[in-house]
Amino acid sequence: METSTYKSKEAVISLKGVDAGYGDTVILSNVNLEIWRGEITALLGGSGSGKSTLLKTIIGLLPPIKGEVRLLGEDIYGMDDLTRASFMKRIGMLFQYGALFGSQSNLDNVALPLREHTNLPEEVVREMVRMKLELVGLKGLENRLPADVSGGQRKRVALARAAILDPEIIFCDEPSAGLDPIVAAGLDDVLRRFQRLFGMSMVIITHELESIKILADRVVMLADGKIQAVGTVDDLSQSDNERVYDFFHRIAPHDDGEDGQGSVLERVSGEWAREQ
Ligand SMILES: Nc1ncnc2c1ncn2[C@@H]1O[C@H](COP(=O)(O)OP(=O)(O)OP(=O)(O)O)[C@@H](O)[C@H]1O
Numbered sequence: 001m002e003t004s005t006y007k008s009k010e011a012v013i014s015l016k017g018v019d020a021g022y023g024d025t026v027i028l029s030n031v032n033l034e035i036w037r038g039e040i041t042a043l044l045g046g047s048g049s050g051k052s053t054l055l056k057t058i059i060g061l062l063p064p065i066k067g068e069v070r071l072l073g074e075d076i077y078g079m080d081d082l083t084r085a086s087f088m089k090r091i092g093m094l095f096q097y098g099a100l101f102g103s104q105s106n107l108d109n110v111a112l113p114l115r116e117h118t119n120l121p122e123e124v125v126r127e128m129v130r131m132k133l134e135l136v137g138l139k140g141l142e143n144r145l146p147a148d149v150s151g152g153q154r155k156r157v158a159l160a161r162a163a164i165l166d167p168e169i170i171f172c173d174e175p176s177a178g179l180d181p182i183v184a185a186g187l188d189d190v191l192r193r194f195q196r197l198f199g200m201s202m203v204i205i206t207h208e209l210e211s212i213k214i215l216a217d218r219v220v221m222l223a224d225g226k227i228q229a230v231g232t233v234d235d236l237s238q239s240d241n242e243r244v245y246d247f248f249h250r251i252a253p254h255d256d257g258e259d260g261q262g263s264v265l266e267r268v269s270g271e272w273a274r275e276q
């Protein structure tokens with residue numbers, strides 16, 4: 001590999017022979033998956049297909065029933081609590097509902113991980129938070145409470161907080177859920193910007209084909225208790241796997257389905273261009 005002229009891909013996440021689930025109940029079986037550094041990977045699948053279960057297994061919240069899970073090369077389930085707590089600074093999480101503290105300003109919310117994990121002086125903390133908030137397009141909203149900004153802005157505050165320690169990888173569970181398409185697209189832009197600027201790896205759970213089309217370098221499709229397909233949007237749009245095909249056609253009810261391959265994606269990207 002070293003002699004290759006191409007930069008070889010480095011796995012930030014690696015699962016081998018993993019059964020993920022709860023107690024004896026296997027939700028996803030025999031998961032073999034590698035997620036590459038610097039890429040945005042989308043986890044896709046219907047409600048109950050196991051997306052959150054897989055995410056919890058990857059980030060150390062749900063021990064696998066079987067198999068091996070490595071995050072940034074480390075065996076997270078083999079670590080003691082202290083080591084794991086310190087290791088988790090390298091990971092950012094953007095939860096579905098943002099999980100901001102309502103009684104604290106946006107600035108204080110974003111500053112939280114800095115105050116918890118570093119001994120930086122207050123002026124430095126504030127300046128770092130201001131810079132991150134500016135990067136997500138929220139300059140000037142530092143002193144507002146989360147309740148006094150829009151839903152889309154709250155997501156950006158949560159993203160700024162997830163990114164404040166410059167993590168190597170950020171996990172987002174349905175970042176654009178509940179947002180209108182324009183606001184969701186704005187959030188997608190911010191996520192893309194973070195990935196480009198910092199080379200961050202991202203794993204994003206989403207149902208939105210628009211988001212996937214804009215964001216995902218790679219898509220992992222879950223259904224029927226296993227991974228059905230892994231590949232680029234183009235790969236998957238040409239997949240003859242029934243479950244994958246269903247997804248790409250189900251969400252385009254007006255698709256006449258005659259020419260099949262790629263037409264849905266072209267239409268979505270056309271709509272996207274018109275909205276801009
Ligand atoms: N704590 C739990 N204990 C037992 N079963 C659970 C638990 N959490 C989830 N499940 C089950 O695991 C399966 C997968 O759930 P999961 O939450 O991973 O789906 P999902 O793909 O994230 O769905 P959604 O899109 O609705 O969030 C479901 O059948 C669910 O009922």
Ligand SMILES: [Mg+2]
Nearest residue numbers: 051052053173
């Ligand atoms: Mg879920």
